[in-house]
Amino acid sequence: MNKRILTLGLASFLSVGCFAQVKPLIPNKDAMRFSKAINKDNAYKHLSVLASDAYEGRETGKKGAWMAADYIRDYFKSLGLKGPVDGSYFQKIDLVSYALSENMLTINGQPKVAYKDFVIASNAVGLKGFTFSSDDLIFAGYGVSNDSYNDYNGIDVAGKIVMIFVNGDPTKTLDPNDRRAMMMARSRKINYLAQNKAKAVILIDPALDNLSEERKAAYLSGQMVMKSKETVERMEKMNPFTSISISTATADEILKVGSTSVSAVQNKIADTKQPASQTINVAISASAMKKETPLRCENVLGFLEGSDPKLKKEVLVLTGHYDHIGITPEAPGADKINNGADDDGSGTTGVLLMAKAFTDAKKAGKGPKRSILFMTVVGEEKGLWGSDWYSEHPVFPIENTIADLNTDMIGRIGEKYLGKPDSANYIYSVGSKMLSSELGRLSEQVNATYTKMILDYKYDDPKDTQRIYYRSDHYNFAKLGIPIIFYYDGMLEQDYHQPGDEVSKINFPLLAKRAQLTYYTAWELANGAKRPAVDLDGKGNPKK
Known part of the structure; x- marks a missing residue:
């Protein structure tokens, strides 16, 4: 036996x-x-x-x-x-919701429409909120950095606003129905920027092109927290990495300044198998603040x-x-x-x-x-x-x-x-x-x-x-x-x-x-x- x-x-x-x-x-x-x-x-x-x-x-x-x-x-x-x-x-x-009381994004001085042109998630905002402005940003394609392909080759992202595609990787095929794998890939992209001290990330997310009422309601409801002394102290110490999601149309508006577009840059990367990163001279500013609301x-x-x-x-x-x-x-x-x-x-x-x-x-x-x-x-x-x-x-x-x-x-x-x-x-x-x-x-x-x-x-x-x-x-x-x-x-x-x-x-x-x-x-x-x-x-x- x-x-x-x-x-x-x-x-x-x-x-x-x-x-x-x-x-x-x-x-x-x-x-x-x-x-x-x-x-x-x-x-x-x-x-x-x-x-x-x-x-x-x-x-x-x-x-x-x-x-x-x-x-x-x-x-x-x-x-x-x-x-x-x-x-x-x-x-x-004692359950509360931390929802946004203010969220603003402007491109070249023109305000964008929240939940249509852009979304700032509540969990990407600390209790003290955030504000930033810059005269340029780095477009870094898919935000991928590995041995065979590097969107950040020769680029120092420290203190910079970086714009990337939220999903996709030119070096591999991901199943779009595998939500866990997609989320993990997204987390790796954001973690790279946070670890390399970027100021903020702007995520090009096609999901915003047709945002459902249910998803909009989820964003508006904010972040639920069971309030205790420990959780409040922990949240006060948290300084989450600033993240803003934008629609394809908003991304095209930014990329137009760099003489390209979402579809053009995706095709270029697909054809050449090479990154298409660049600095885009566009004035961009954003801010967000949270408010606390008790929940039943x-x-x-x-x-x-x-x-x-x-x-x-x-x-x-x-x-x-x-x-x-x-x-x-x-x-x-x-x-x-x-x-x-x-x-x-x-x-x-x-x-x-x-x-x-x-x-x-x-x-x-x-x-x-x-x-x-x-x-x-x-x-x-x-x-x-x-x-x-x-x-x-x-x-x-x-x-x-x-x-x-x-x-x-x-x-x-x-x-x-x-x-x-x-x-x-x-x-x-x-x-x-x-x-x-x-x-x-x-x-x-x-x-x-x-x-x-x-x-x-x-x-x-x-x-x-x-x-x-x-x-x-x-x-x-x-x-x-x-x-x-x-x-x-x-x-x-x-x-x-x-x-x-x-x-x-x-x-x-x-x-x-x-x-x-x-x-x-x-x-x-x-x-x-x-x-x-x-x-x-x-x-x-x-x-x-």
């Missing part, structure tokens, strides 16, 4: 939990009775609303996210959950108080993020809305289903002994903002928080399981054995008792190149030493962060089964004699 195959086989075996080898619990008839609320039909009712086009992709700080927050609040209220934030279901987050932004919390006089001070948190990435105007095809049905409409739906099950239990006199906080957070796609805010501004004491069970993407079949017999009977269990061996054992016992799914621990591997353990809201609890489990379907390709993440592609029976696994685990945690001990170091090793 090939040793390499043996090793890989062993590793694969160890990464998957086999429920047949785990001693199950005694099934709890009450838990099973109230789990019936967690079903595919109820899941569809919620997700078909939250992931509809009307919610515009639920981008943080925008209308769709506000609509989702209102929907979740109203549902929590209808169940009889309490608003734990001074009577409110909303935990407000909130986590949505529903609280179910425990029934035990002593244990009710301890809180189990169930999380999912209700935000997604909104609208992508440049997405290929007619559909531009990233509905986020799986990411994370599915996990949010899971939280709503569990809230229904536990409130039904309480109304029947079978409520949990410990308290449960159902929390759908915002801003996950921006950088785990909502859970980060909660970790810094907890509604309930961190020391009383016994665990976080986080459902983020539980409605699809990930690439590893596509077309396999177990495709509709698995879940990636992430982090269950990082901080608490007791929680890890309980998770496996619950699964062996009720749901009998494959628990795949692939993403607990410290060598995981995707770093999945660090990429969802549970991590902001884990970093505080709170035991967590992150339930995840592993869908990383297919329709990840694309308009194709639609309700029609959700496996609702599988979503419900995964939510039931989370619910049964929550039931045991909320009713157990003791909270899970933190006996591991956060990386799965025994604490010293």
Whole structure:
């Protein structure tokens, strides 16, 4: 037997939990009775609303996210959950937008029209703004500098205004549909100029020739920032490299002074395979200033108080993020809305289903002994903002928080399981054995008792190149030493962060089964004699 195959086989075996080898619990008839609320039909009712086009992709700080927050609040209220934030279901987050209050570009004394002739992005402007003027600029073609081709040969760009094509490279062919590759190539061009101390870059961008209303609105909305002392201090120190994008017509106006045009210079470079850089004697000036505008932004919390006089001070948190990435105007095809049905409409739906099950239990006199906080957070796609805010501004004491069970993407079949017999009977269990061996054992016992799914621990591997353990809201609890489990379907390709993440592609029976696994685990945690001990170091090793 090939040793390499043996090793890989062993590793694969160890990464998957086999429920047949785990001693199950005694099934709890009450838990099973109230789990019936967690079903595919109820899941569809919620997700078909939250992931509809009307919610515009639920981008943080925008209308769709506000609509989702209102929907979740109203549902929590209808169940009889309490608003734990001074009577409110909303935990407000200090989110602001830094949009431009002034942006100006003139060529030979003639003002250009913003969002038609030019665009200055908010993230290219520091808090103090910028202003510059010059009697000339350097046109440096595609802004490429490598061993075989150099648009900057013999040119010192220090202190200069440099104009280049935002996209393209005469030495290679880039796929225009590969947005990541295009962005990386653009970043390399800008970084070269910043490192060589150019004063500013002017990017010739054909996308401005027909700027959509959606893209214009995105520019006008500015740069979102979750405001904290640390972020404000960091922004005050930032001095971003000045960048202005211009249309083809505006570029032609500048190049005309140098007796050429966009099409002429592109043809020349293509024919000769040589740079066509030159200094153009044109008067150019620009300025921009930012203003701060508060934005509506909130986590949505529903609280179910425990029934035990002593244990009710301890809180189990169930999380999912209700935000997604909104609208992508440049997405290929007619559909531009990233509905986020799986990411994370599915996990949010899971939280709503569990809230229904536990409130039904309480109304029947079978409520949990410990308290449960159902929390759908915002801003996950921006950088785990909502859970980060909660970790810094907890509604309930961190020391009383016994665990976080986080459902983020539980409605699809990930690439590893596509077309396999177990495709509709698995879940990636992430982090269950990082901080608490007791929680890890309980998770496996619950699964062996009720749901009998494959628990795949692939993403607990410290060598995981995707770093999945660090990429969802549970991590902001884990970093505080709170035991967590992150339930995840592993869908990383297919329709990840694309308009194709639609309700029609959700496996609702599988979503419900995964939510039931989370619910049964929550039931045991909320009713157990003791909270899970933190006996591991956060990386799965025994604490010293």
